[in-house]
Amino acid sequence: MAYCPAGSGQGNIVGKATMDLISEVRRVLEKNNYSVVRAGEPDNMVHFEDGNLMGFVWAAPTVDRLLREWEDRQDSFLKLNSEPLRGSELKTWNLYAVFLTTDEPNESERVALAQIEEDFRAARKIARGGLSTPGDVLNGLLPLIPIQTTVSVERENEVDKLRQRVKSLPQSVVETLLGGEEYSEKGVDVLLKAYGDKRNKD
């Protein structure tokens, strides 16, 4: 994935073999104020919820299994949680079924994963493969979390930079133009005197 604001570069350090996908999912969701709970054995599925959204994440061992089992996983989730879901009619509309795997999909699998996401029945689906870094996980979970990038503008001392760049000019010229004063006729006289003196000296 090209975008990786939080985990930029981490993919090179945290290798595919070393990253526990479901732990990383849990970390990202909890960091973004979701309650996350384990959803039984084996330990590759969690339920998550905040004031607005809820759902489950299944970390599939392979792309193939993900493609074969995602519907069953969704159905069993819905069946298992039918009672609380029925109790909250509106929030049930904000249900997410997230299917992730570290396994790298081939081209046809990539298309199949995209098709899962375009299936709107029962829940909004997120289906991603090849999540090898925390950045990949973050990208996969972007629909659930706030905007991650904040634009901050560092105020540098631009005046010092400028003065440095024009230091070959007469000092009085630099002061007149970069001293923070407004334009004045007196300023023009200062410029002319500086260049008149320079001319006479030359």
Added chain:
Amino acid sequence: MVISGIKISGFRGVRGTLDIPFGSGFTVITGENGSGKTTVCDAIEYLLTQRITRISADQIERKERLQDYFWWRGKPPASAHRITGTFTNRTQKELTWSVTPQGVRGELDKESFFDAATAPSDGWMTLCQTSIFRDELITSLSTDLSEATRADFVERAIGVVGTAEFERVTETYKEALERRLERIEVRYNSHREKIAGLVEEISEANSQAMAAQEKSLAEITQMACKLTATKSDDIGKLLSSVGAKIAETRRRADQLERLRIDLSAHSEEISEVGSLRRQQESLHAEISKLEGQLKVDEGQLKAASANLRAAREMEPTYTSLAQLREQGLRLGLQDGRCPLCGSKISKENYDGHLSAIEGEIARRESKLGALVKQEADLQRKVAAVRTSVEMGRNQYNRIAASFQVFKKTEADMQERATLARVTLSEDALTSALASEMAKLKELERCSEALEGFVASQRVKDLEKKRSLVQREAEAVAKERDTVDAAKQGVYKVSVEVRRLSREVLEERLAALNPLLSELYVRFKPHVDFADIKYRMRGDVKRLLRLEVGDSINPRFVFSSGQRRVLGLAFLLAVYLSRPWCKLKTLVLDDPMQHVDDYRALHLVEILSSIRQLGHQIICTVQDSALADFLCRRLRSSDRSTGVRMELVYRAGLGVQLKDVVNVPPLPSRVLTAA
């Protein structure tokens, strides 16, 4: 700072009053086409800028005013025209002001909305352009936008670079020096023109001075004194006297020339006098003869007229005789007696008397006819003679008048000759004229020589003047070089300021790029291109190009829907990249148009993620199901409430609020309650 409510009266489609309470978290406004959703967005913009950018002056007819389109113009008329807005800051402090067609009422606390030091100069306008996204803006600011306009839009949205003040100041100095340089250039050119003029004058004076070099000043003075009969050694006075003398001599020569010409013409006329005299004498004899003839003819006419008159006096007698004869013939003899006198008369005598009467009458008529003819003939003859006499006399008089003119001309010429002191003869006049012309030539030579001396003096003066002007021109050139050097110095600073400004801007844009990438990834507009980049180029005119894949311009590979999604990502990135802006309200006017369901879902997720940063969102949509979806996903809470409302347009009443519902927060624990 967010907007907490707006009250709209008599504005756009609103005739009455539309009181809209905005949710502090979000507001979803729904309604059919023309129900007034856009009017709400217009009202927010108008409240902040007193303008509606989507309605520009170039879109209206000449006689119309933009204002006419801002306020309710339907019937019945609106009772009030006003927009009142209320804004709330973090500390729950409220700011309220109104705008009417007459202007703003209440104080707009600019500092509550943006940091004036870092905001663009048109802070309010840029704030609106980067907070209120309408269909037109989404379309125009998407990938179809020119790279220069996009760069300008982003630059303004990012805010003022710290070097902007220097840019302005150096630009002012540069302009001032350029103006001064122009003025100096004018002065320098004026000096150069003066020098050129002086050189020309010197050259002219030099050629005049050449004439003076043939004779000495003493000789020329002596000659001038002699010619003008004066005594002076003042060249100016002598030149003036010679000039006057030349004029006088020329005048006299002209007089003589004219007199000579007149005399010549008169001589030709005099040669005809003898012939005219003879003609006059002949005419006199002819007239005398005709007058004699006229007397005779007039006498005859008088006599003939008298005879005719006498004959006509006998007319009644002959009329009676004719009647008597008629009676005699009709009655005839009465018993051998005359019917008139009763005397006895024979038939032969009676008839004889009647015949005698008839003969007498015939004679009488014949004589009268002859007399009438004679008188008419004589009258014609007399008239013809009279005309001849008259003509002769006229001709005679004309010749006499010519003699008078000759005499007068002769007298005039004589008088002119006396005044010119010359004898009135062709030879005398020719000789006098030749003498005057010779004098004139001598005077002109003298004048030329005198002018030569004056010119040589003038050459010296002009040389001095030229030297002075030359020195002045050199001083001006020196001043020009100094101003030019100063301008170059200012230019160098200006270039550095611009360069630094660009560098700073590029750094800020670099900071914006990850945000644009994140939004692009969230939108996923195109399955083949996972990321987007921007590229800034150009020093003077900056261009901002968006690229996907291998430097591909998305404009040419994305569908219109994909381009619109990319446009939205771009606009939202700009919205979130305004360090100077304190208003945390995002207004979207029907952003889902032309976007498929899948990407509409992404947009709603993105809006939800922006809401999570604490921003207020106001979004209009036509589709009721989409409105429901937005209400569920935009995160209503106790502290950050959501409102859903529906607008409707009713004929004659305008836009009205059909329904307002507070969106309740969703239950916080459903799945994880246990």
